Amino acid sequence: MEQKEDKLKEVISHAKEYGFVFPSSEIYDGLAATYDYGQLGSELKNNIKSYWWKSMVQMHENIVGIDSAIFMHPTTWKASGHVDAFNDPLIDNKDSKKRYRADVLLEEHMEKIRLKIEKEVEKGVKRFGDDFDEHQFRATNPNVLRNAEKIKEIEDRMRTALETNDLEGVYQLIMDCEIVCPISGSRNWTEVRQFNLMFSTELGSVAGDASTIYLRPETAQGIFVNFLNVQKSGRMKIPFGIAQIGKAFRNEIVARQFIFRMREFEQMEMQFFCRPGEEMKWYEYWKDTRSKWHKALGLGDKQYRFHDHIKLAHYANAACDIEFNFPMGFKELEGIHSRTDFDLKQHEQFSGKKLQYFDPELNQNYVPFVVETSVGLDRMFLAVLSASHKNEVLEDGSERTVLSIPPALAPYKVAIMPLTKKDGLPEKAREIIDGLKFDFLCQYDEKDSIGKRYRRQDAIGTPFSVTVDHETLENNTVTVRDRDTMEQVRVNIADLHRMIDEKVSMRTLLV
Ligand code: ATP
Secondary structure, eight states: OHHHHHHHHHHHHHHHHTTSEEETTGGGTOOTTOEEEOHHHHHHHHHHHHHHHIIIIITOTTEEEEOOOSBOOTHHHHHTTHHHHOEEEEEEBTTTOOEEEHHHHHHHHHHHHHHHHHHHHHHHHHHHGGGOOHHHHHHHOHHHHHHHHHHHHHHHHHHHHHHTTOHHHHHHHHHHTTOOOTTTOOOOBOOOEEEEOOOEEEOTTOOSGGGEEEBOSOSHHHHHTTHHHHHHHTTOOSSEEEEEEEEEEOOOSSOOTGGGSOSEEEEEEEEEEEOTTOHHHHHHHHHHHHHHHHHTTOSOGGGEEEEEOSSOOTTOSEEEEEEEEETTEEEEEEEEEEEETHHHHHHHHHHOOOOOEEETTTTEEEOOEEEEEEEEHHHHHHHHHHHHEEEEEOTTSOEEEEEOOOTTTOSOSEEEEESSSSTTHHHHHHHHHHHHTTTSOEEEOOSSOHHHHHHHHHHHTOSEEEEEOHHHHHHSEEEEEETTTOOEEEEEHHHHHHHHHHHHSTHHHHO
């Protein structure tokens, strides 16, 4: 556990040191759970966006992209259910004055009991050695059974209480489990209250309910309300999708774990409209397609797993998460939801407008069903950064920190380094950059020894470093060093463009 926390800390400090992510408004001591993307971070983020957009929009004839406003008519959020149901149950500890999500406190309590079970199993392994039958042990050991029963009871009570909005029941469960505040160690809790996660603000200069508007908590609703606009103006035929990348805001009770859970974040969402009855086929299609998209990055297939939702949101008839093995363990990276016709029907009802499609093949009008894919851009960023960050010991015993970012996503694609600052080498280096800069982000670096310069490029994930030396002036060849293999080859300047392109083009991921 400690090791995992160390890994996250290392990634956070590397991200800051090299200009990927800074704490927001740091000169004022920062703002909780708010971060700014620096000069390299915004490049990486743009490249992730571009990978998603190309794959979803450009590679799918029947998907188009939009960019809707963050502010939306307030009724949107009544229709979507966010005004009434986008709540988390919160509880305060009166001694530490710390605020918690009641369901998270209970989850963590259950996790502790789960750990007790695992310890009991470990003891069994030690005691019985090769003869140990884990399955049998779990099914019969009285301590294991007692604890499993405890978990089940807490889970059942929690589910019932949350589903029926029985906040007293949630409070009672916390008391019955004798959960203490991790800070004060006391059981001096307030009652449990519902807390709406939407940020609200006033439109213009008039105060009051009528002018209260919200910062969107998801980008999806901007797609639903534009369903007919896009379908008609783009002459779209079902099945088709609408994609969008944009900011979303949630007043999370406990925002933490770096950019994993923030109050202002970015989503990349796609709503796929299909015929009623065909949603399961498309749900499976998108599970498969999205899983391939992630795995094509080469961060390791074992880093991902699917987690099917057992308790479905009221609008869904199937839902799962793609989880990633972050430094803090497997956690949700992307959600794939079959949302039925819930959203469009709600908007029909609240707006009084028909949001239907005339299907010429069926000769029939209907409200389409929707399958949604929704991935957090910041979580993708953290996945790429943490999986790429490696401390390596080299053959000669020296060490290097390298970001083996998939080349297509790397901020700089190539660094051009004159061996010395004189003899016309810098001029030659800049001439090479001029030939590459339209297609690739290049960095010019003439300071320090070549070895040090290589380390700097490793630490920011630049796939290629090109050295310009005296031989270059004679025969137009340069030394190209590969970030991952650290091998160096001599190539003609005329071949550089093709060589870089072959490795860093998005084509390497998309075909
Ligand atoms: P979680 O259970 O982690 O709160 P969620 O199930 O509420 O997430 P969705 O509503 O399905 O999340 O949102 C889709 C995606 O948006 C998530 O898979 C995640 O990648 C991203 N996301 C959601 N909340 C945040 C947040 N507070 N900070 C960063 N990314 C987020």
